[in-house]
Amino acid sequence: MKTVIPYKKTCAKSRLSPVLSQEEREEFVELMLNQVIDILLEAGIKTIDILSPSIYGLENMSKANVLLDKSDLNEALNRYLEKAEEPVLIVMADLPLLSPKHVKEITSTKKDICIVPGKGGGTNALFINNPSNYRVRYYGSSFLTHCSIVVDSGQNFEIYDSFFAGIDIDEPEDLVELLIHGKGPAKDYINRRFNLEVSRGRVGLIPL
């Protein structure tokens, strides 16, 4: 079994631009990537590949292999799956609330595929037992798409139901979840910049 993390540091996380500068966003995604890698290592994952269109920010990466592929995310991942000769876990790099327990449970599914839903129709992680028999299609409502692809290929799947694994950090409101539920360097980074804004409704952010 091996894991692949798609990653791009250049101009990362544009939807966080209302609250973080480009330099901050690039620092922050690097912290999140490293935190995800540490979680995977702690869960006992031996082979971790980072799939990136550029070496930028990965020059000194020693904890994982760096694979460069300039193609679109889906094309690059599908090429990776095609060549894989063992089960593959695809994990997004922006899941700072992921834990080793999640990783162990996701990868021990009894089904062909385990799909971890993210907010707004996304797919935060995908565990694929037979990668030569599966293709991904991220963006848009990828959760529904990934479910359909399983069914169309005659396989079965489990939906992994986790609040914490379901939180990917794309928008300012997601930083609230990180501040409330997170720990580690990614949380510390945001904690140095924002306070929680508590009102009657959902909690918001206030810059420090």
Place this chain on the structure above:
Amino acid sequence: MKTVIPYKKTCAKSRLSPVLSQEEREEFVELMLNQVIDILLEAGIKTIDILSPSIYGLENMSKANVLLDKSDLNEALNRYLEKAEEPVLIVMADLPLLSPKHVKEITSTKKDICIVPGKGGGTNALFINNPSNYRVRYYGSSFLTHCSIVVDSGQNFEIYDSFFAGIDIDEPEDLVELLIHGKGPAKDYINRRFNLEVSRGRVGLIPL
């Protein structure tokens, strides 16, 4: 063990007003309430109390007991807990993705309290083994508050980690989760009014 659902139909869900009229919001919360009650019944819960400041919308309720209390949510719930002589499950009425499996797991916690986090720092459900020894404080970052109250009272707690139980319907974006992951009358109601708007980022809503 018994369950209490705080509920208010009058002018419900004001944060959904950009996409649903007051009449629609009132119809919709009633559908969600009924769906939550059905899930609880399916999970084998025998006593279900609805705690409401008004009888409005509950005139013909036959599946659950209606308790009227005009006080503020926290005051009414704490009075309820004070009088309870058995474990209490507090469930919000706006959780249409809750399942009987969730309810069974939450209520079989080995800890004194089981806390189900909601989006933006909320508390979607609370299972309290010794209600005379616990008080609630909803609104704001109630998840963190409810964790502190457990610790301060010398009890222990479990955090119930569920994507689906974690989705409470307060804002237009939450309707997207209902359309993608939901089923039943609450989903059907929204499905008759909106389509998913699929772009590269998170999925949005388009009125039909």
